[in-house]
Amino acid sequence: MADPEVVLEVRDVEAGYEDIQVLFGVSLAAHRGQVVAVVGPNGAGKSTLLKTIQGLLRPTRGEIRFRGERIDGLPAHAVVERGVTTIPENRLLFPEMTVRENLEVGGYSRRARPYASQSLQVVYRLFPALRARASAWADSLSGGEQQMLAVGRGLMARPALLLLDDPFLGLASALTGGFCRALREVAEEGMTILLAGHHVRRILEMAGRAYLLDAGRIVAEGPGPVLLRAPATRKALLGG
Amino acid sequence: MPLLEALLAGTAQGLFYGLLAAGFAITFGVARTFNLAHGELVLLGAYAGLWLNASLGAGPLTAAAVAGLALALWAWPAQALLSRITPASELRVLTLTFGLSLLLQNLMLLSFSADYRFLDWERAEVVWRPLGVSLGAGRLTAAAAGAGLLLVLHLFLQRTRPGRALRATCQDARAAGLMGIPVERMQLLGLALGGGLAGAAGPLLATLQYVSPTVGPPLTVIALTLTIAGGVGRADGLALAGVLFGIVESLVVALAGPAWREAWLFGALLLLLQGRRTGLLRGRRAS
Numbered sequence A: 001m002a003d004p005e006v007v008l009e010v011r012d013v014e015a016g017y018e019d020i021q022v023l024f025g026v027s028l029a030a031h032r033g034q035v036v037a038v039v040g041p042n043g044a045g046k047s048t049l050l051k052t053i054q055g056l057l058r059p060t061r062g063e064i065r066f067r068g069e070r071i072d073g074l075p076a077h078a079v080v081e082r083g084v085t086t087i088p089e090n091r092l093l094f095p096e097m098t099v100r101e102n103l104e105v106g107g108y109s110r111r112a113r114p115y116a117s118q119s120l121q122v123v124y125r126l127f128p129a130l131r132a133r134a135s136a137w138a139d140s141l142s143g144g145e146q147q148m149l150a151v152g153r154g155l156m157a158r159p160a161l162l163l164l165d166d167p168f169l170g171l172a173s174a175l176t177g178g179f180c181r182a183l184r185e186v187a188e189e190g191m192t193i194l195l196a197g198h199h200v201r202r203i204l205e206m207a208g209r210a211y212l213l214d215a216g217r218i219v220a221e222g223p224g225p226v227l228l229r230a231p232a233t234r235k236a237l238l239g240g
Numbered sequence B: 001m002p003l004l005e006a007l008l009a010g011t012a013q014g015l016f017y018g019l020l021a022a023g024f025a026i027t028f029g030v031a032r033t034f035n036l037a038h039g040e041l042v043l044l045g046a047y048a049g050l051w052l053n054a055s056l057g058a059g060p061l062t063a064a065a066v067a068g069l070a071l072a073l074w075a076w077p078a079q080a081l082l083s084r085i086t087p088a089s090e091l092r093v094l095t096l097t098f099g100l101s102l103l104l105q106n107l108m109l110l111s112f113s114a115d116y117r118f119l120d121w122e123r124a125e126v127v128w129r130p131l132g133v134s135l136g137a138g139r140l141t142a143a144a145a146g147a148g149l150l151l152v153l154h155l156f157l158q159r160t161r162p163g164r165a166l167r168a169t170c171q172d173a174r175a176a177g178l179m180g181i182p183v184e185r186m187q188l189l190g191l192a193l194g195g196g197l198a199g200a201a202g203p204l205l206a207t208l209q210y211v212s213p214t215v216g217p218p219l220t221v222i223a224l225t226l227t228i229a230g231g232v233g234r235a236d237g238l239a240l241a242g243v244l245f246g247i248v249e250s251l252v253v254a255l256a257g258p259a260w261r262e263a264w265l266f267g268a269l270l271l272l273l274q275g276r277r278t279g280l281l282r283g284r285r286a287s
Helices: A046-054 A076-082 A099-106 A113-126 A128-132 A143-156 A173-188 A200-205 A224-229 A231-238 B002-031 B038-056 B060-072 B075-084 B090-112 B137-159 B161-171 B173-178 B183-208 B216-230 B235-256 B258-275
Strands: A006-017 A020-031 A035-039 A061-066 A084-087 A161-165 A192-197 A209-214 A217-222
Touching: A006 A046, A006 A192, A020 A035, A020 A046, A020 A061, A020 A192, A020 A209, A020 A217, A035 A046, A035 A173, A035 A200, A035 A224, A046 A076, A046 A084, A046 A161, A046 A192, A076 A084, A076 B173, A084 A143, A099 A113, A099 A143, A099 B161, A113 A128, A113 A143, A113 A173, A128 A143, A143 A161, A143 A173, A173 A192, A192 A200, A200 A224, A200 A231, A209 A224, A209 A231, A217 A224, A217 A231, A224 A231, B002 B038, B002 B137, B002 B161, B002 B183, B002 B216, B002 B235, B038 B060, B038 B090, B038 B183, B038 B216, B060 B137, B060 B183, B075 B183, B090 B216, B137 B161, B137 B183, B137 B235, B161 B173, B161 B183, B173 B183, B216 B235, B216 B258, B235 B258
Parallel strands: A035 A192, A035 A209, A084 A161, A161 A192
Antiparallel strands: A006 A020, A006 A061, A209 A217
């Protein structure tokens, strides 16, 4: 029954914080090697959705399946162990660790351990700046380097599904092109990427599939470039 | 040669101080708040050591090992208690540890009386005289055990996978969870290390000074001061901070008299709170 190519399936999920419900029956799917985008205005619930998938929040209704297995209700580290990794919006680097140590901790999960040195080489190839600054403290890096480290650290976990929350936030526009290339490269090798964020054009252009989230509901979906031109997108994002 | 004496005795005392602070610092890292009952945990270790010494004739090192293992078990009740405090605000946990400090003091007074006790062993009288300075066996044993445990802790934190995971948990528990690190298990490990190091420090303390149930709070203040100076998750920083602190303390006592010992302690704490945001060794490898 389950399509083996479907990596992530979110069905009818409701979630939120204490008394505030944020997501109202969200459903979406992501296939292997696909770049999937979730866009929407501030407060639409993009971060909440990613947190719920990662296991940082428990859905109050609905189910989340990863490679056919239900993962809603599992703690975040157990979801990581199954192959889902989040690169959080505010990066959450370990400031008093070196670049190298941050990357090593990124490869902590049991599934990633056997490939640690291999993954490190992949990350250094994608982001040569990190190799050059391997022994620098994480909080001494520039904003762009910190973002590279956050993504590199996420890749160290060798996820099958990478969740990126606002990956271009605070990134100089000269760097975003390189970032998109790096992300496409890992997607071509079979990693599924779920992107959420504000840089709508950038994100939708590279997305094979995209969802427009507004006030906790999916209001439109389709291939990224199509959604980019859809009137619903303009309405939700520009308010008119 | 008071200067040389202060230097050597202070270094020895300082290595023990580093050990005293190590358990406090790790507990702070995982619980995100000061454990004001740290000194009392050390004293529980001291009384365990005194009992082992009196009933089985254990020396300070054996007593420290056994007391350390025993006090590591405090991690389970501590975590159970922590998980029951919701929301686990730092102030609430801090208040809890203050209450725990008073509770343990009174339980120890009931159980062991207010008498001052000392861990006596066959080598207690042995004195070593390097460069004309007298160093007692108790002080040397405490220094060697402190240095050894700090070194092991340093290697564990810097070189091993669980050690790095523990440091990551101390720095940002949420991010650690996102890396697949089982945060609750790491917190348990941190509390066990914290309790174990406190317990191990106890019998060593009882070879350095007389102990009674109420001598805990100054120990907590020393541990707190060194943690601010040395940083969390850095055993080398704590060792350095401990030695510097021990040397200055010895100099203060030698030059100004023992009455100034506690004044120096609180003065150092105040100075540190004014100035430093991070540990002594912070930024060592920064480029």
